[in-house]
Amino acid sequence: MFMKPDGSKSISDPLNVGNDKWKQILSSEAYEVLRQGGTEPAFVGKFTDNQEPGDYLCAGCDALIFRSAEKFHSGCGWPSFFDAALPGAVTELVDASHGRIRTEIRCSKCDSHLGHVFEGEGYGTPTDLRYCINSISMKFVPNV
Numbered sequence: 001m002f003m004k005p006d007g008s009k010s011i012s013d014p015l016n017v018g019n020d021k022w023k024q025i026l027s028s029e030a031y032e033v034l035r036q037g038g039t040e041p042a043f044v045g046k047f048t049d050n051q052e053p054g055d056y057l058c059a060g061c062d063a064l065i066f067r068s069a070e071k072f073h074s075g076c077g078w079p080s081f082f083d084a085a086l087p088g089a090v091t092e093l094v095d096a097s098h099g100r101i102r103t104e105i106r107c108s109k110c111d112s113h114l115g116h117v118f119e120g121e122g123y124g125t126p127t128d129l130r131y132c133i134n135s136i137s138m139k140f141v142p143n144v
């Protein structure tokens with residue numbers, strides 16, 4: 001682990017980090033979401049209504065995962081994107097928890113839980129997908 005110039009902590013080899021290390025790096029709230037698949041409450045996340053242009057990085061490993069260009073207002077209470085920043089930036093997994101089948105989204109680099117993706121909701125976006133992502137799973141870097 002090392003400290004970045006902006007004071008945030010990160011790790012150089014995220015896939016080989018154990019839970020104890022993750023607990024040092026992340027707040028308890030972030031650990032519960034990123035490493036235990038939790039969900040932050042709706043309408044409380046700091047990026048839900050953020051419309052600033054910029055990049056969204058994984059809060060676990062700083063990988064670029066989403067961008068403001070694909071962010072849209074869904075009204076669902078979590079930051080919503082219609083596509084990932086780059087092909088392969090996020091990984092999809094079948095999530096059968098809570099009695100229904102959903103598609104979980106994780107960071108491809110560090111395997112942290114980010115949120116879920118929903119299809120065919122009729123938001124009129126280019127992909128008809130809604131990546132519903134926890135604010136606490138991301139860091140925002142404004143464009144300069």
Ligand SMILES: [Zn+2]
Pocket residue numbers: 058059060061062063107108109110111112
């Ligand atoms: Zn990550």
